[in-house]
Amino acid sequence: MKIMKFGGTSVGKPERMHEVAKLITRDSDNKIVVLSALSGTTNTLVQISDLLAKGERESAKDTIQQLHQHYLGFINQLVSKPENQEKARVIIAEHFEFLNIILRISFSEALNKDILAQGELLSTKLFSVYLSEIGVQHELLPALEFMSIDANEEPQLLAIRKKLNDLLEKHKGTGIFITQGYICKNAKGEVDNLKRGGSDYTASLIAAACNATVCEIWTDIDGMHNNDPRIVDKTVAIEQLSFDEAAELAYFGAKILHPTCIWPAQQENVPVRLLNTMQPDAPGTVITKEAGSVGVKAVAAKDGITAIKIKSSRMLLAYGFLRKVFEVFEKYKTSIDMITTSEVAVSVTIDSDTYLNEIVRELEPFGSVDVEKGQTIVSIVGNEIAQTDHVLQKLFDSLSEVPTTMVSYGGSPHNISLLVPQTYKTKTLQLLNTGLFGL
Numbered sequence: 001m002k003i004m005k006f007g008g009t010s011v012g013k014p015e016r017m018h019e020v021a022k023l024i025t026r027d028s029d030n031k032i033v034v035l036s037a038l039s040g041t042t043n044t045l046v047q048i049s050d051l052l053a054k055g056e057r058e059s060a061k062d063t064i065q066q067l068h069q070h071y072l073g074f075i076n077q078l079v080s081k082p083e084n085q086e087k088a089r090v091i092i093a094e095h096f097e098f099l100n101i102i103l104r105i106s107f108s109e110a111l112n113k114d115i116l117a118q119g120e121l122l123s124t125k126l127f128s129v130y131l132s133e134i135g136v137q138h139e140l141l142p143a144l145e146f147m148s149i150d151a152n153e154e155p156q157l158l159a160i161r162k163k164l165n166d167l168l169e170k171h172k173g174t175g176i177f178i179t180q181g182y183i184c185k186n187a188k189g190e191v192d193n194l195k196r197g198g199s200d201y202t203a204s205l206i207a208a209a210c211n212a213t214v215c216e217i218w219t220d221i222d223g224m225h226n227n228d229p230r231i232v233d234k235t236v237a238i239e240q241l242s243f244d245e246a247a248e249l250a251y252f253g254a255k256i257l258h259p260t261c262i263w264p265a266q267q268e269n270v271p272v273r274l275l276n277t278m279q280p281d282a283p284g285t286v287i288t289k290e291a292g293s294v295g296v297k298a299v300a301a302k303d304g305i306t307a308i309k310i311k312s313s314r315m316l317l318a319y320g321f322l323r324k325v326f327e328v329f330e331k332y333k334t335s336i337d338m339i340t341t342s343e344v345a346v347s348v349t350i351d352s353d354t355y356l357n358e359i360v361r362e363l364e365p366f367g368s369v370d371v372e373k374g375q376t377i378v379s380i381v382g383n384e385i386a387q388t389d390h391v392l393q394k395l396f397d398s399l400s401e402v403p404t405t406m407v408s409y410g411g412s413p414h415n416i417s418l419l420v421p422q423t424y425k426t427k428t429l430q431l432l433n434t435g436l437f438g439l
Protein backbone atom coordinates (compact mmCIF):
# COMPACT_ATOMS: atom_id res chain seq x y z
CA MET A 1 0.00 0.00 0.00
CA LYS A 2 1.23 3.46 -0.83
CA ILE A 3 -0.02 6.73 0.68
CA MET A 4 -0.36 9.86 -1.47
CA LYS A 5 -1.29 13.12 0.27
CA PHE A 6 -2.24 16.21 -1.73
CA GLY A 7 -2.24 19.62 -0.04
CA GLY A 8 -4.56 22.59 -0.53
CA THR A 9 -2.86 24.09 -3.58
CA SER A 10 -2.72 20.67 -5.24
CA VAL A 11 -6.52 20.45 -5.18
CA GLY A 12 -7.33 24.18 -5.12
CA LYS A 13 -8.41 24.53 -8.77
CA PRO A 14 -10.47 22.16 -10.93
CA GLU A 15 -7.53 21.65 -13.31
CA ARG A 16 -5.26 20.80 -10.36
CA MET A 17 -7.75 18.15 -9.22
CA HIS A 18 -7.68 16.75 -12.77
CA GLU A 19 -3.86 16.53 -12.46
CA VAL A 20 -4.19 14.72 -9.12
CA ALA A 21 -6.44 12.15 -10.79
CA LYS A 22 -3.70 11.58 -13.39
CA LEU A 23 -1.04 11.23 -10.70
CA ILE A 24 -2.95 8.63 -8.71
CA THR A 25 -3.65 6.54 -11.81
CA ARG A 26 -0.07 6.63 -13.18
CA ASP A 27 0.64 3.20 -11.69
CA SER A 28 -1.44 0.27 -10.53
CA ASP A 29 -0.16 0.23 -6.91
CA ASN A 30 -2.82 0.02 -4.21
CA LYS A 31 -3.07 3.41 -2.58
CA ILE A 32 -4.79 5.56 0.00
CA VAL A 33 -5.12 9.13 -1.24
CA VAL A 34 -5.35 11.78 1.49
CA LEU A 35 -6.76 15.16 0.48
CA SER A 36 -6.66 18.57 2.17
CA ALA A 37 -9.38 21.16 1.75
CA LEU A 38 -9.18 23.38 -1.36
CA SER A 39 -6.60 26.11 -0.68
CA GLY A 40 -8.06 29.00 1.29
CA THR A 41 -11.07 27.04 2.53
CA THR A 42 -9.79 26.26 6.02
CA ASN A 43 -8.71 29.89 6.45
CA THR A 44 -12.23 30.99 5.49
CA LEU A 45 -13.81 28.45 7.84
CA VAL A 46 -11.60 29.77 10.67
CA GLN A 47 -12.81 33.25 9.79
CA ILE A 48 -16.46 32.14 9.89
CA SER A 49 -15.92 30.52 13.28
CA ASP A 50 -14.20 33.62 14.66
CA LEU A 51 -17.06 35.82 13.46
CA LEU A 52 -19.62 33.53 15.08
CA ALA A 53 -17.62 33.45 18.31
CA LYS A 54 -17.79 37.26 18.34
CA GLY A 55 -21.54 37.18 17.61
CA GLU A 56 -21.10 38.82 14.18
CA ARG A 57 -23.69 36.68 12.43
CA GLU A 58 -24.31 38.94 9.45
CA SER A 59 -20.62 38.99 8.49
CA ALA A 60 -20.43 35.22 9.03
CA LYS A 61 -23.44 34.78 6.74
CA ASP A 62 -21.80 36.91 3.99
CA THR A 63 -18.57 34.93 4.25
CA ILE A 64 -20.48 31.63 4.00
CA GLN A 65 -22.29 33.00 0.94
CA GLN A 66 -19.03 33.92 -0.80
CA LEU A 67 -17.51 30.51 -0.07
CA HIS A 68 -20.66 28.87 -1.43
CA GLN A 69 -20.31 30.80 -4.71
CA HIS A 70 -16.67 29.76 -4.94
CA TYR A 71 -17.64 26.10 -4.74
CA LEU A 72 -20.42 26.45 -7.30
CA GLY A 73 -17.90 27.97 -9.73
CA PHE A 74 -15.41 25.20 -8.91
CA ILE A 75 -17.72 22.31 -9.82
CA ASN A 76 -18.68 23.94 -13.12
CA GLN A 77 -15.20 23.21 -14.36
CA LEU A 78 -14.54 20.08 -12.31
CA VAL A 79 -17.13 17.83 -13.94
CA SER A 80 -18.88 18.13 -17.27
CA LYS A 81 -21.79 15.65 -17.42
CA PRO A 82 -25.07 17.24 -16.21
CA GLU A 83 -25.79 14.33 -13.85
CA ASN A 84 -22.38 14.75 -12.21
CA GLN A 85 -22.83 18.50 -11.93
CA GLU A 86 -26.10 17.76 -10.17
CA LYS A 87 -24.40 15.24 -7.82
CA ALA A 88 -21.72 17.82 -6.98
CA ARG A 89 -24.37 20.51 -6.41
CA VAL A 90 -26.22 18.23 -3.98
CA ILE A 91 -22.99 17.66 -1.99
CA ILE A 92 -22.31 21.38 -1.84
CA ALA A 93 -25.91 22.15 -0.85
CA GLU A 94 -25.69 19.66 2.01
CA HIS A 95 -22.53 21.18 3.50
CA PHE A 96 -23.61 24.79 3.06
CA GLU A 97 -26.99 24.02 4.55
CA PHE A 98 -25.09 22.81 7.60
CA LEU A 99 -23.07 26.05 7.69
CA ASN A 100 -26.24 28.10 7.39
CA ILE A 101 -27.91 26.15 10.19
CA ILE A 102 -25.05 26.83 12.58
CA LEU A 103 -25.70 30.54 12.12
CA ARG A 104 -28.72 29.97 14.33
CA ILE A 105 -27.07 27.76 16.98
CA SER A 106 -25.13 29.15 19.94
CA PHE A 107 -21.41 28.92 19.35
CA SER A 108 -19.26 26.35 21.17
CA GLU A 109 -15.82 24.78 20.77
CA ALA A 110 -17.41 21.56 19.46
CA LEU A 111 -19.28 23.55 16.81
CA ASN A 112 -16.04 25.28 15.84
CA LYS A 113 -14.48 21.88 15.09
CA ASP A 114 -17.53 20.86 13.07
CA ILE A 115 -17.17 24.01 10.97
CA LEU A 116 -13.45 23.41 10.36
CA ALA A 117 -14.15 19.84 9.19
CA GLN A 118 -16.28 20.96 6.22
CA GLY A 119 -13.30 21.71 3.94
CA GLU A 120 -11.85 18.20 3.79
CA LEU A 121 -15.31 16.62 3.64
CA LEU A 122 -16.14 18.74 0.60
CA SER A 123 -12.84 18.25 -1.27
CA THR A 124 -12.89 14.45 -0.97
CA LYS A 125 -16.54 14.09 -1.96
CA LEU A 126 -16.14 16.37 -4.99
CA PHE A 127 -12.97 14.56 -6.06
CA SER A 128 -14.86 11.28 -5.80
CA VAL A 129 -17.55 12.59 -8.19
CA TYR A 130 -14.82 13.55 -10.66
CA LEU A 131 -13.11 10.15 -10.39
CA SER A 132 -16.44 8.45 -11.09
CA GLU A 133 -16.99 10.68 -14.12
CA ILE A 134 -13.68 9.58 -15.65
CA GLY A 135 -14.30 5.95 -14.74
CA VAL A 136 -11.71 5.50 -11.98
CA GLN A 137 -12.82 2.78 -9.56
CA HIS A 138 -12.33 3.91 -5.96
CA GLU A 139 -13.78 3.90 -2.46
CA LEU A 140 -14.30 6.90 -0.17
CA LEU A 141 -13.01 6.10 3.35
CA PRO A 142 -14.53 8.40 6.00
CA ALA A 143 -11.61 9.56 8.21
CA LEU A 144 -14.06 10.10 11.07
CA GLU A 145 -14.55 6.32 11.18
CA PHE A 146 -10.90 5.52 11.92
CA MET A 147 -8.82 8.62 12.81
CA SER A 148 -8.90 9.45 16.51
CA ILE A 149 -7.09 11.37 19.25
CA ASP A 150 -7.10 10.74 23.01
CA ALA A 151 -7.86 13.11 25.88
CA ASN A 152 -4.33 14.60 25.55
CA GLU A 153 -4.97 15.22 21.83
CA GLU A 154 -2.47 12.51 20.88
CA PRO A 155 -3.34 10.22 17.95
CA GLN A 156 -4.26 6.71 19.07
CA LEU A 157 -2.12 4.74 16.64
CA LEU A 158 -3.21 1.29 17.85
CA ALA A 159 -6.92 2.09 17.58
CA ILE A 160 -6.39 3.80 14.21
CA ARG A 161 -4.55 0.73 12.91
CA LYS A 162 -7.32 -1.63 13.98
CA LYS A 163 -10.19 0.46 12.60
CA LEU A 164 -8.43 1.33 9.35
CA ASN A 165 -7.42 -2.26 8.63
CA ASP A 166 -10.97 -3.46 9.34
CA LEU A 167 -12.28 -0.91 6.83
CA LEU A 168 -9.69 -1.90 4.22
CA GLU A 169 -10.56 -5.54 4.74
CA LYS A 170 -14.23 -4.72 4.11
CA HIS A 171 -13.31 -3.30 0.70
CA LYS A 172 -10.79 -5.94 -0.34
CA GLY A 173 -10.16 -5.71 -4.05
CA THR A 174 -10.36 -1.91 -4.15
CA GLY A 175 -7.14 -0.37 -5.48
CA ILE A 176 -7.73 3.32 -4.74
CA PHE A 177 -9.07 4.73 -1.48
CA ILE A 178 -9.77 8.42 -0.94
CA THR A 179 -9.88 9.93 2.55
CA GLN A 180 -9.86 13.25 4.37
CA GLY A 181 -6.72 14.68 5.92
CA TYR A 182 -6.79 16.78 9.10
CA ILE A 183 -10.10 15.64 10.61
CA CYS A 184 -10.58 13.09 13.38
CA LYS A 185 -12.73 12.17 16.37
CA ASN A 186 -11.63 13.14 19.89
CA ALA A 187 -11.90 11.29 23.22
CA LYS A 188 -15.46 12.58 23.66
CA GLY A 189 -16.45 11.16 20.28
CA GLU A 190 -16.81 14.65 18.79
CA VAL A 191 -15.42 15.84 15.46
CA ASP A 192 -11.97 17.34 15.99
CA ASN A 193 -8.78 17.93 13.99
CA LEU A 194 -5.02 17.41 14.01
CA LYS A 195 -4.29 21.19 14.04
CA ARG A 196 -3.49 23.42 11.07
CA GLY A 197 -1.49 21.65 8.38
CA GLY A 198 -2.61 18.35 9.89
CA SER A 199 -3.24 16.48 6.63
CA ASP A 200 0.47 15.58 6.56
CA TYR A 201 0.00 14.05 10.02
CA THR A 202 -3.02 12.06 8.75
CA ALA A 203 -0.92 10.70 5.88
CA SER A 204 1.93 9.66 8.15
CA LEU A 205 -0.44 8.06 10.68
CA ILE A 206 -2.15 6.09 7.91
CA ALA A 207 1.25 5.09 6.50
CA ALA A 208 2.26 3.73 9.92
CA ALA A 209 -1.14 2.11 10.54
CA CYS A 210 -1.02 0.05 7.36
CA ASN A 211 2.77 -0.37 7.06
CA ALA A 212 2.78 1.42 3.75
CA THR A 213 5.68 1.12 1.33
CA VAL A 214 5.96 4.88 1.02
CA CYS A 215 4.23 8.04 2.26
CA GLU A 216 4.20 10.63 -0.51
CA ILE A 217 3.46 14.25 0.43
CA TRP A 218 2.54 16.10 -2.78
CA THR A 219 2.68 19.88 -2.54
CA ASP A 220 3.53 23.04 -4.49
CA ILE A 221 7.32 22.91 -4.19
CA ASP A 222 9.94 20.36 -5.22
CA GLY A 223 10.78 19.10 -1.73
CA MET A 224 12.31 20.44 1.47
CA HIS A 225 14.54 23.42 0.69
CA ASN A 226 17.70 24.42 2.55
CA ASN A 227 16.01 27.62 3.78
CA ASP A 228 12.54 29.19 3.90
CA PRO A 229 11.69 29.98 0.24
CA ARG A 230 9.02 32.47 1.36
CA ILE A 231 11.69 34.63 2.96
CA VAL A 232 15.01 33.93 1.28
CA ASP A 233 15.60 34.39 -2.48
CA LYS A 234 17.97 31.60 -3.44
CA THR A 235 17.05 28.28 -1.90
CA VAL A 236 17.64 24.75 -3.18
CA ALA A 237 15.83 21.43 -2.70
CA ILE A 238 17.49 18.85 -0.43
CA GLU A 239 17.74 15.36 -1.95
CA GLN A 240 17.78 13.33 1.23
CA LEU A 241 17.07 13.77 4.95
CA SER A 242 16.91 11.41 7.91
CA PHE A 243 13.69 11.16 9.92
CA ASP A 244 15.41 12.99 12.79
CA GLU A 245 16.56 15.84 10.58
CA ALA A 246 13.15 16.19 8.93
CA ALA A 247 11.39 16.10 12.31
CA GLU A 248 13.63 18.89 13.64
CA LEU A 249 13.04 21.02 10.55
CA ALA A 250 9.27 20.49 10.71
CA TYR A 251 9.14 21.21 14.43
CA PHE A 252 11.33 24.29 14.10
CA GLY A 253 9.29 25.95 11.39
CA ALA A 254 9.73 24.40 7.91
CA LYS A 255 6.07 24.84 6.92
CA ILE A 256 6.19 22.19 4.20
CA LEU A 257 5.60 19.57 6.93
CA HIS A 258 3.24 19.58 9.93
CA PRO A 259 5.39 19.94 13.09
CA THR A 260 4.86 16.43 14.46
CA CYS A 261 4.05 14.47 11.31
CA ILE A 262 7.31 12.53 11.05
CA TRP A 263 7.12 10.26 14.11
CA PRO A 264 4.46 7.78 12.88
CA ALA A 265 6.33 7.09 9.63
CA GLN A 266 9.61 6.92 11.55
CA GLN A 267 8.17 4.47 14.07
CA GLU A 268 7.24 2.01 11.33
CA ASN A 269 10.22 2.95 9.13
CA VAL A 270 8.06 4.06 6.18
CA PRO A 271 10.03 6.34 3.82
CA VAL A 272 8.47 9.76 3.27
CA ARG A 273 8.83 11.55 -0.08
CA LEU A 274 8.11 15.23 -0.62
CA LEU A 275 7.00 15.80 -4.20
CA ASN A 276 5.75 18.63 -6.40
CA THR A 277 2.35 18.29 -8.09
CA MET A 278 3.36 20.89 -10.69
CA GLN A 279 6.61 19.04 -11.49
CA PRO A 280 5.77 15.40 -10.82
CA ASP A 281 9.01 14.06 -12.22
CA ALA A 282 11.33 16.22 -10.10
CA PRO A 283 13.18 14.01 -7.58
CA GLY A 284 11.90 15.92 -4.50
CA THR A 285 13.17 14.99 -1.05
CA VAL A 286 13.42 11.45 0.34
CA ILE A 287 13.21 11.05 4.12
CA THR A 288 14.50 7.75 5.48
CA LYS A 289 16.19 6.23 8.52
CA GLU A 290 19.66 6.84 7.12
CA ALA A 291 21.13 10.31 7.35
CA GLY A 292 22.96 10.13 4.05
CA SER A 293 25.56 12.88 3.90
CA VAL A 294 27.27 14.62 6.81
CA GLY A 295 27.01 18.36 7.40
CA VAL A 296 24.53 21.21 7.61
CA LYS A 297 21.48 20.64 5.42
CA ALA A 298 18.96 23.36 6.19
CA VAL A 299 17.87 26.19 8.42
CA ALA A 300 14.35 26.95 9.60
CA ALA A 301 12.73 29.51 11.87
CA LYS A 302 9.91 29.35 14.38
CA ASP A 303 8.21 32.58 15.47
CA GLY A 304 6.07 33.48 18.46
CA ILE A 305 8.63 32.37 21.02
CA THR A 306 8.85 33.69 24.59
CA ALA A 307 12.11 33.50 26.55
CA ILE A 308 12.04 33.20 30.34
CA LYS A 309 15.21 33.74 32.38
CA ILE A 310 15.29 32.68 36.04
CA LYS A 311 18.25 34.14 37.93
CA SER A 312 19.17 32.90 41.37
CA SER A 313 22.66 33.05 42.84
CA ARG A 314 21.36 31.24 45.91
CA MET A 315 19.60 28.27 44.45
CA LEU A 316 20.87 27.34 41.03
CA LEU A 317 23.72 25.16 42.20
CA ALA A 318 21.57 23.40 44.74
CA TYR A 319 20.50 20.00 43.49
CA GLY A 320 16.82 19.67 42.77
CA PHE A 321 16.55 23.27 41.56
CA LEU A 322 16.09 22.47 37.87
CA ARG A 323 13.54 19.81 38.72
CA LYS A 324 11.46 22.39 40.60
CA VAL A 325 11.67 24.77 37.65
CA PHE A 326 10.63 22.09 35.15
CA GLU A 327 7.77 20.96 37.35
CA VAL A 328 6.18 24.38 36.95
CA PHE A 329 6.15 23.96 33.14
CA GLU A 330 4.88 20.42 33.47
CA LYS A 331 2.04 21.55 35.73
CA TYR A 332 0.88 23.97 33.02
CA LYS A 333 1.39 21.48 30.14
CA THR A 334 3.78 23.94 28.47
CA SER A 335 6.68 22.37 26.63
CA ILE A 336 10.13 23.90 26.63
CA ASP A 337 11.89 24.22 23.25
CA MET A 338 15.34 25.57 24.14
CA ILE A 339 17.25 25.64 27.39
CA THR A 340 20.61 27.15 28.41
CA THR A 341 22.13 27.35 31.85
CA SER A 342 24.90 29.27 33.56
CA GLU A 343 25.95 29.05 37.19
CA VAL A 344 23.48 31.67 38.29
CA ALA A 345 20.72 31.55 35.72
CA VAL A 346 18.66 29.25 33.57
CA SER A 347 16.91 30.42 30.40
CA VAL A 348 14.16 28.52 28.63
CA THR A 349 11.90 29.24 25.68
CA ILE A 350 8.25 28.33 25.22
CA ASP A 351 5.98 28.64 22.19
CA SER A 352 2.69 28.96 24.04
CA ASP A 353 1.87 31.91 26.29
CA THR A 354 -1.45 30.46 27.44
CA TYR A 355 -0.25 29.99 31.03
CA LEU A 356 2.60 32.52 31.02
CA ASN A 357 1.25 34.55 33.96
CA GLU A 358 0.72 31.46 36.10
CA ILE A 359 4.17 30.09 35.21
CA VAL A 360 5.91 33.37 36.06
CA ARG A 361 4.02 33.63 39.35
CA GLU A 362 5.15 30.15 40.39
CA LEU A 363 8.76 30.73 39.29
CA GLU A 364 9.15 34.02 41.19
CA PRO A 365 9.89 32.43 44.59
CA PHE A 366 13.01 30.84 42.99
CA GLY A 367 14.69 34.14 42.00
CA SER A 368 14.26 37.03 39.60
CA VAL A 369 12.27 36.19 36.47
CA ASP A 370 12.67 38.09 33.16
CA VAL A 371 10.28 37.54 30.27
CA GLU A 372 11.07 38.46 26.64
CA LYS A 373 8.27 37.97 24.12
CA GLY A 374 8.45 38.26 20.30
CA GLN A 375 11.47 35.99 19.79
CA THR A 376 12.33 33.57 16.97
CA ILE A 377 14.19 30.26 17.18
CA VAL A 378 16.48 29.75 14.21
CA SER A 379 17.55 26.13 13.87
CA ILE A 380 20.47 24.85 11.87
CA VAL A 381 19.78 21.22 11.05
CA GLY A 382 22.00 18.52 9.61
CA ASN A 383 23.87 15.34 10.34
CA GLU A 384 26.82 15.15 12.77
CA ILE A 385 27.05 18.93 12.82
CA ALA A 386 29.64 18.92 15.60
CA GLN A 387 32.06 16.89 13.47
CA THR A 388 31.65 19.18 10.47
CA ASP A 389 34.57 21.53 9.90
CA HIS A 390 34.19 25.21 10.76
CA VAL A 391 30.41 25.17 11.27
CA LEU A 392 30.46 27.22 14.45
CA GLN A 393 33.01 29.62 13.02
CA LYS A 394 30.91 30.19 9.89
CA LEU A 395 27.78 30.52 11.98
CA PHE A 396 29.14 33.17 14.33
CA ASP A 397 30.98 35.01 11.54
CA SER A 398 27.72 35.24 9.56
CA LEU A 399 25.74 36.50 12.51
CA SER A 400 28.12 39.08 13.92
CA GLU A 401 25.49 41.80 13.44
CA VAL A 402 22.58 39.84 14.90
CA PRO A 403 21.79 40.20 18.62
CA THR A 404 21.63 36.49 19.45
CA THR A 405 20.30 35.99 22.98
CA MET A 406 20.56 32.19 23.39
CA VAL A 407 22.54 29.39 21.73
CA SER A 408 21.76 25.72 22.22
CA TYR A 409 24.31 23.26 20.88
CA GLY A 410 25.11 19.64 21.61
CA GLY A 411 21.65 18.53 22.77
CA SER A 412 21.20 16.66 19.51
CA PRO A 413 23.77 15.78 16.82
CA HIS A 414 21.34 17.26 14.29
CA ASN A 415 20.68 20.73 15.59
CA ILE A 416 22.12 24.07 16.67
CA SER A 417 19.44 26.50 17.80
CA LEU A 418 19.73 30.25 18.23
CA LEU A 419 17.28 32.72 19.72
CA VAL A 420 17.00 36.09 17.99
CA PRO A 421 14.43 38.89 18.19
CA GLN A 422 11.63 38.26 15.67
CA THR A 423 12.54 41.53 13.93
CA TYR A 424 15.89 39.94 12.96
CA LYS A 425 14.46 36.74 11.51
CA THR A 426 14.67 37.67 7.81
CA LYS A 427 18.16 39.07 8.16
CA THR A 428 19.34 36.00 10.10
CA LEU A 429 17.96 33.55 7.51
CA GLN A 430 19.50 35.54 4.66
CA LEU A 431 22.91 35.83 6.34
CA LEU A 432 22.94 32.08 7.08
CA ASN A 433 22.03 31.30 3.47
CA THR A 434 25.21 33.00 2.36
CA GLY A 435 27.40 32.06 5.32
CA LEU A 436 26.54 28.36 5.57
CA PHE A 437 25.42 27.46 2.05
CA GLY A 438 27.28 30.02 -0.10
CA LEU A 439 23.98 30.96 -1.79
Ligand code: ADP
Binding pocket: 006, 007, 008, 009, 010, 036, 197, 218, 219, 220, 221, 223, 224, 225, 226, 227, 228, 229, 230, 253, 254, 255, 256, 257, 298, 300
Ligand atom coordinates in the same frame (compact mmCIF):
# COMPACT_ATOMS: atom_id res chain seq x y z
P1 ADP B 1 0.22 22.12 1.33
O1 ADP B 1 -0.95 23.00 1.12
O2 ADP B 1 0.55 21.26 0.14
O3 ADP B 1 0.18 21.36 2.61
P2 ADP B 1 2.02 24.02 2.56
O4 ADP B 1 1.71 25.43 2.19
O5 ADP B 1 1.57 23.55 3.89
O6 ADP B 1 1.48 23.09 1.39
O7 ADP B 1 3.59 23.75 2.46
C1 ADP B 1 4.31 24.07 1.30
C2 ADP B 1 4.94 25.44 1.47
O8 ADP B 1 5.88 25.41 2.54
C3 ADP B 1 5.78 25.88 0.29
O9 ADP B 1 4.99 26.51 -0.70
C4 ADP B 1 6.80 26.82 0.92
O10 ADP B 1 6.47 28.17 0.73
C5 ADP B 1 6.71 26.53 2.41
N1 ADP B 1 8.02 26.25 3.03
C6 ADP B 1 8.48 26.80 4.18
N2 ADP B 1 9.71 26.35 4.47
C7 ADP B 1 10.05 25.47 3.50
C8 ADP B 1 11.20 24.68 3.23
N3 ADP B 1 12.26 24.68 4.04
N4 ADP B 1 11.20 23.91 2.11
C9 ADP B 1 10.14 23.89 1.29
N5 ADP B 1 9.01 24.61 1.48
C10 ADP B 1 8.95 25.40 2.57
Ligand code: ASP
Binding pocket: 007, 008, 036, 037, 042, 043, 119, 181, 182, 195, 196, 197, 198, 199, 200
Ligand atom coordinates in the same frame (compact mmCIF):
# COMPACT_ATOMS: atom_id res chain seq x y z
N1 ASP C 1 -6.92 22.08 5.59
C1 ASP C 1 -6.13 22.08 6.79
C2 ASP C 1 -5.36 23.39 6.92
O1 ASP C 1 -5.44 24.22 6.02
C3 ASP C 1 -5.21 20.90 6.89
C4 ASP C 1 -4.13 20.83 5.82
O2 ASP C 1 -4.29 21.43 4.76
O3 ASP C 1 -3.14 20.13 6.07
O4 ASP C 1 -4.71 23.60 7.91
Ligand code: MG
Binding pocket: 007, 197, 200, 255, 256, 257, 258
Ligand atom coordinates in the same frame (compact mmCIF):
# COMPACT_ATOMS: atom_id res chain seq x y z
MG1 MG D 1 0.61 21.84 4.61
